[in-house]
Amino acid sequence: MTDGSRTDRRNVLEITPNLFQKMDELCYPKSIAVIGASENFIKWGAFLTANLLKGGFEGAVYPIHPKAATVMALPAYTSLAECPGPVDLAFITIPRDKSKAALEDCAANGVKNVVVVTSGFSETGEEGAAYEKELVAIARRAGMRLLGPNTMGMISAHQKLFMTGSVCTPPAGGISMISQSGNLGAQVMLWAEEQGVGVNKFFGSGNEGELTATELLAYLGHDETTTAVLAYIEGIEDGQTFLRVANEVALRKPVVILKSGRTDDGARAAASHTGALSGSYDIWRGAMRQAGVVLVKAPMDLIDGAAGMENLPMPKGNRVCVITLGGGWGVVATDLCNEYGLDLPRLPDDITARLDKLLPPFWSRANPIDLVGQVDPNTYGKAIELACASDAYDAVITLGCIGSSSFAFDIAEVTNAIAPTVVDKSVLDRFAGIRDAFEATLRDDIAQMTERYGKPVINVSLDKRHRQVILPASNGKKIVAYNTPEKAVRVLAGMTLYSGWRAKQAKNGKTRS
C-alpha cells in the first residue's frame, strides 16, 4: 500500500495516509476495552487483562464480558455501547467467528484502533484468510488501523501499556521492536525486563492483515521517542518499500534486524510458520547493509545490541583501547576485536608515561592495558579517562573492573563462615560497605567519562551478582556491562558499523533531522 501524494510530505516515512496520527492514537490511548476479558487462566482474555492492570495503565480499562459483573475486580460491561466513556483502543480476544461482529461493534462505537489477538485466520488456510480479509475491510471502512490478527499484542511503555500474552513490564526507555513472531518478540521483551534495557514500543505484527511491518518501521523511524529499532523479520511482501523505509529510518536511528529464513531449511521452516517467502538471503543481506541496517543472527544479539545503542554514544571509528584486570581476558577480547573488524592501536607514549606512574613496573605497557591486579577504583578511572581522552581511540572496553571488589568480600564471607572469630559480622559488614563504595565510584567514573568524551565505554563484568546488563550510576546515569567479552565486542562492532555507515551517508549529503 503506497500513497501517491507521498512526495509532497515533509516526512517521507509517512508511507500511508495519516500513519503517524493513527499510530500515535494506537500507542497513546486514554481508554482501552478488552473484548473477551476473562478470569479463566487458559484464556488470552485473562493474560491480557492481568498484564494491562499489572503494568499500571492510567487510562480507563473496560472489560467486555457477556455476563460477568466484574473481571479482575474491575466493573465489566456487556458491550462497548455500555461503557461509561469513549474507547480509544480495543483488544479483541474472542473466538474467531465472533470477531467480525465485535469489530463492527467497534466501528459503530467510534473505537479509533483495534488489536486483534484472536488466531485462526490466514495462518490456518484459505478459509481463515477469507475471514481475515473481511475483518480488514471492516476496519478500513471505519478508518480504524488493525494490528494483527494473530498478534502477541503490544507494549507502549511510556503510556504504561503492557498488553502481551506474557507477564512482562520492561522499564520505559528508547528501544522499540517489531516482531513477526509473537513468542520470539515476547521473549526479547522479557530479556529487556530482566536486563534493565529501556523499552519504548513493541508490536507483534501477527498476520499483518492490515498494519504491516513496513508501516510499523516507518512510524518508529518518525517517532522521536524511539532511539533505536529492533526487528525480527521472516518475510516481507513488498521488499522494495521495506528497503526504502529501512534506509530512511537508518538515517535517523539504528535499525537492528534478525532476518530468519536465511538458509534452505530455515526458509522452508519460515514458509511453514508464517507463509513467508524469504527470497535469497545473500541479496537481502547486501541490500540491507547498503540501506544501513545492522544484521544479527541470534535473538539475544538483538537485546545486547539494544542495551549498547540505547545507553552509549556511537563510536566515531574502529579503534579500541582495552583495559583489563586479567591478562588472559585482554588477549581473548583482542582476538575477538580483530575478528569483528576492530583495531587495537598501540598505546601512545604519553599514555604509557602516565600509566608508568600509576601501575607496578611490570605492567603491560601496551594495549590491552593490563592493570595487573590493581584494586583501586581511582586507578581504573584514571586509565579509562586516559583512553577516552586520547585521539588514538574511538571506544574503550573494560574487562573485569566492574565487580572486581566483590573478590575480597567473597573471601571475607567465606572466612566468616569457617572462622567467625577471624571475621565477625561487623568486619563482614564493613567489607560490604567498602565493596559497594568501590563499585559506586567506578560506575560513576565510567558514566562521567562516557559523557565527557562522547565515547562509548563498554564493560565486561565477571561478577555473578550482576544479572543486568544496565547498571545504575549517580544522577540517573547508566552504564553498560555485559557478562562476556564476546558480547561486548559484538555490540561495539555493530555500533561501529552503523556509525561508519552514517558518517559515509553524511559525507554524501544524506542527513535527516
Add this chain to the structure above:
Amino acid sequence: MTDGSRTDRRNVLEITPNLFQKMDELCYPKSIAVIGASENFIKWGAFLTANLLKGGFEGAVYPIHPKAATVMALPAYTSLAECPGPVDLAFITIPRDKSKAALEDCAANGVKNVVVVTSGFSETGEEGAAYEKELVAIARRAGMRLLGPNTMGMISAHQKLFMTGSVCTPPAGGISMISQSGNLGAQVMLWAEEQGVGVNKFFGSGNEGELTATELLAYLGHDETTTAVLAYIEGIEDGQTFLRVANEVALRKPVVILKSGRTDDGARAAASHTGALSGSYDIWRGAMRQAGVVLVKAPMDLIDGAAGMENLPMPKGNRVCVITLGGGWGVVATDLCNEYGLDLPRLPDDITARLDKLLPPFWSRANPIDLVGQVDPNTYGKAIELACASDAYDAVITLGCIGSSSFAFDIAEVTNAIAPTVVDKSVLDRFAGIRDAFEATLRDDIAQMTERYGKPVINVSLDKRHRQVILPASNGKKIVAYNTPEKAVRVLAGMTLYSGWRAKQAKNGKTRS
C-alpha cells in the same frame, strides 16, 4: 622433555617419567601444607586457606606461619618439620625471595609435590626467569612436580580440593580444565559452579616452569574420571608434542580448546601477557582439527560445550529434529543449524501420521515440529520420543518446552497481586504445584528418552527462573537446557564434529580403550 622409553609403555600418554603417578599424588593428596597461610584479606595466603576449608577437604591441612598459633581457626606451624604428619602437597604463597628456601624445606621434609602461587618469576623479566630456573631445579632434584609458579591454583573436586584465588566450589563431575590464564580459568570454573556443570580437575598452569600444559593434557587424557578436557591456550613451546598428545587424548574423550593469539593484535597481546609465541593460527587450526580437537573462540563456549559433553550421548550424525512451542523460535534454530552444518531432514510419514493424532489440525506437519501452543507435557514427551526413536534423526533440540508451564503460573501470580479475590493464596499454591509437576514430568521424560535411545536431547528453556544449564531429573539423572537457541545449536554442532571425527578414526582402525 620427552622420555626415550616411551614406546615401551602401554600408555603413550605418559610422556614424562612417572607422570601418571606423580599427577595422581598431586590431585589426591591426604595432607596439604599452606606455606604463607594468612588471615590478612589482601593476601593469597588468606584466599587459598579460606577456599580450601570452605571446599571441605577431608585430609589434614597445615597452615605454615612464622608466628601465629592459629590461622583461620586451625592450629598453625612455624615450619614443615613441625607438622604432626607427612605433607603430600604444599602450596607456596610467600614472597618470591623466600620461595627458594621454602621449596628446599619441602624437599627436605618429603613433600611429594608443590603448587607455587607466588608471582614475580619469568613473567616479570630475566631476573625472575633465573629465579624460576633455580626453583625448578630444586623441585626436580627432589622428585617433586611443580605447578606454576604464578599459578591461580588448582581444583580436584572429587577430593574436595578447591584451592584457587577465587571463592569457587563447582559440583564434582567429569569436566577437567587446563588454563594458561589464571583469571580466565577461574572464571570458567565460576561459570561451572553457577550453571551446575560437574568439574573434575582444574589446573592454572601459570608460567609452566616445570609442569607443562602438554603434560597436564596427557594426564587428563589418561585420567579415566575425566570425561572431557577444556583448555585455554595462549602458546605452546613444543607444538609437535602438544599436537600428538591432543590427538591421543581426543581418541579417548572430547578436547575443547580456546586458542588465543589468533589475530595480529591478539598475538601481540599474548606475547605481552605470557610471552607466548602464537604462530600462525591458520596452521594451528588446521593441525588441531585434524588431531580431533574442537576449537571455540569465546570463553563461554567452553562451559556451554562442557555441559553438553558431560551429560549427553554423542550424536551419530548431523540430522536434527527440532521441536518447538513457538514457530519463530523454530525458524531461528533451523537457520542456525544449517549455518553450523546441521541438517533438518523432513519428517518421515509415520511420525507425521502419529502427530496428526496428537496435535491440532493446523500443526506444522514438518520439521521443525511446531507444537502450536500445546500445554500437555505428555504431548511434548511423545513428540520427543517419536523423534528419538526415528532412524531419520541423530539428535533432538527442543525450544520453549522446558519452563513453558510457568507461563500460567505467572499470570496467576499477577492476578493474585491485582485481584486477590479472583486468585487467592490457595489457588496460587495449586498453580505452583501444577507447574512443578509438569516440569518434573517433562524433565524425566527427556532424561529417559536420552538414555533409552542414546541420542542427545538438547533443550532451550526460556524460563527466567532457570539460571542453570544443568537441570535435575529423577534418580540422579540430569538434562541440559541452554537459555538461547544459538548456544544449543553451537554445542550440538561441536559434539557432531567431534563424534564424526571419532567415527572416521575408528574406521581407520584408530581406537583407544
